[in-house]
Amino acid sequence: MSTNGKKSVMGVPKVHLWGAMEEFATAILECGLMDAGYEGNQYSWANSCMFQRLDRVLYNMEWSELFSITRVQHLTRAGSDQAPLSYVESKRPTSFRF
Numbered sequence: 001m002s003t004n005g006k007k008s009v010m011g012v013p014k015v016h017l018w019g020a021m022e023e024f025a026t027a028i029l030e031c032g033l034m035d036a037g038y039e040g041n042q043y044s045w046a047n048s049c050m051f052q053r054l055d056r057v058l059y060n061m062e063w064s065e066l067f068s069i070t071r072v073q074h075l076t077r078a079g080s081d082q083a084p085l086s087y088v089e090s091k092r093p094t095s096f097r098f
Contacts, residue, residue, distance in 0.1 A: 033058040040074040044083045055085055067091055 036057040038044075043051040057072045064070075067089040077083045 028058065032060050034060070034064070036070045036072050038072045038074050038085075041076070041083060042074075044074050044085065045081055046077065047081055055082070057085070057087060 036059055038053075038056070043053050044055040045052050053074075055074075057070070059070060069088075069090040071088045073086040075084045075086055
């Protein structure tokens, strides 16, 4: 999150925003969530002077046991400051049994 040196963002003191982001990051870790990564453009959001990767897909260990491949692509932004995400998963092959 960028605050561009301002003391507040949309009326909220900068310190509170950073604290909320730390709490969010802690919750992600405590829940055992992992970032699926991405393919394509490095950034998922842009305005006239800033680019950021704001959007992401998170998953847990149970998900990774069910799906062997999880692929996220940042698609091209068109008419929006937000890039759409494409998400594809493939189930793990099951063992053959008689």
